[in-house]
Amino acid sequence: MKLNPSLSALALVAALMAAPVWAGNETGLYLGGSVGSAQLTYDSADAYIDDSDGGYKVFGGYNFGLVPAVDLGIEVSYTDFGDHHGNTFAGDGRFSNTAWQGHLVGGLNLGPVGLFAKAGVANWETRFSNDLFTGKDDGSDPSYGIGAKFQIDALQLRAEYERLTMDDADLDFYSIGAALTF
Numbered sequence: 001m002k003l004n005p006s007l008s009a010l011a012l013v014a015a016l017m018a019a020p021v022w023a024g025n026e027t028g029l030y031l032g033g034s035v036g037s038a039q040l041t042y043d044s045a046d047a048y049i050d051d052s053d054g055g056y057k058v059f060g061g062y063n064f065g066l067v068p069a070v071d072l073g074i075e076v077s078y079t080d081f082g083d084h085h086g087n088t089f090a091g092d093g094r095f096s097n098t099a100w101q102g103h104l105v106g107g108l109n110l111g112p113v114g115l116f117a118k119a120g121v122a123n124w125e126t127r128f129s130n131d132l133f134t135g136k137d138d139g140s141d142p143s144y145g146i147g148a149k150f151q152i153d154a155l156q157l158r159a160e161y162e163r164l165t166m167d168d169a170d171l172d173f174y175s176i177g178a179a180l181t182f
Contacts, residue, residue, distance in 0.1 A: 027063050027064065027181075028062065028063065028065070028182055029060070029062055029181070029182040030060065030061055030062070030063065030156065030179045030180065030181045031059070031060045031180055031182075032058075032059055032060070032156065032158075032177055032178050032179025032180065033056065033057065033058050033059070033177055033178070033179075034056065034057045034059070034158070034160070034175035034176060034178075035054065035055070035057075035175060035176065035177065036054070036055055036056075036057075036174045036175025036176060036177075037052050037053070037054060037055070037173070037174050037175075038052060038054070038055040038081035038082050038084075038097070038173045038174075039051075039052040039171070039172045039174075040052070040053075040081070040086075040095065040097065040169060040171050041169065041172075042086065042169035042170075043168075044168055045089075046088060046089050047086055047088040047089070047093060048086055048087050049084055049085070049086030049087075049093070049095060049169070050086070051084040051085050051086055052084070053082030053083050055080055055081040055082045055175075056079070057077050057079040057080075057175060057177065058078050059075055059077035059078075059177075059179070060075070060076060061073050061074055061075030061076065069108060069109050069110075070106070070108065071105065071106060071107040071108070071109055071114060071116060072105070072106050073104075073105045073106075074103070074104060074105065075101075075102070075103045075118060075120075076100070076101065076102050076103075077100070077101045078099075078100055079098065079099050079101065079162075079173065080097075081097040081098065081099070081171055081173060082096070082097075083095070084096075084097070088130045090130040090131050090132040090133070091130050091132070092130060092131065093128060093129065093130040094128065094129050095126055095127070095128045096126065096127045096128075097124065097125070097126050097166070097171060098124065098125050099124040099125070099143070099164060100122070100123045101120060101121070101122040101123070101143055101162075101164075102120045102121055103118035103119060103120030103144075103145070104119060107149075112150055112151045112152065113148065113149070113150055113151075114148065114149045114150075114151065115147070115148055116146070116147050116149065116160075117144070117145070117146050117147075118144060118146075118162075119142070119143075119144045120142070120144070121140055121141070121142060121143065122142075122164045123138070123139075123140045124138060124139060124140070124141065124164060124166050125137070125138040137167075139166060139167060141164065141165050141166055141167070142165065143162060143163065143164040143165075144162070144163055145160050145161055145162035146160065147159055147160025147161065148160075151181075154182075155178060155179075155180060156178065156179040156181055157176075158176070158177050158178070158179065159175070159176045159177075160174075160177075161173070161174050162175075
């Protein structure tokens with residue numbers, strides 16, 4: 001039985017939200033998940049892709065809280081960007097993209113609302129197939145993002161945009177999610 005990735009991410013978030021006794025505040029450890037839309041854009045002599053699909057992300061991090069109004073932390077995540085379709089020199093192509101990412105995160109804490117930016121590296125993998133062959137490609141490239149969060153006790157709601165540039169392809173991920181802070 002194959003589980004829907006979006007449902008798996010939502011189940012993780014729901015399980016974390018069901019345990020408020022673990023929860024803490026804005027500084028310290030946080031764990032969460034997000035769902036969203038991933039847009040893959042690639043244009044070369046071999047292929048043209050401009051397609052979007054649903055994706056999900058599971059993340060965790062640590063916010064050091066060194067200065068009251070300034071957030072500084074680290075975050076790691078696993079993201080499944082979904083399946084994208086496009087034209088290749090050998091017919092219709094399908095591309096599945098995932099990435100492990102590590103970011104430094106900095107932001108402003110404006111009461112329960114916060115703004116943040118992140119920059120780091122993504123270790124990505126693309127699996128592809130078309131009418132003639134299948135294969136995979138992988139690499140490590142810079143990634144970055146911006147977002148906003150809203151803190152309610154131990155629950156953090158967030159919306160963010162992330163960009164990953166994989167060789168000649170751009171992958172944009174728009175997501176909403178939740179995290180618990182410990």
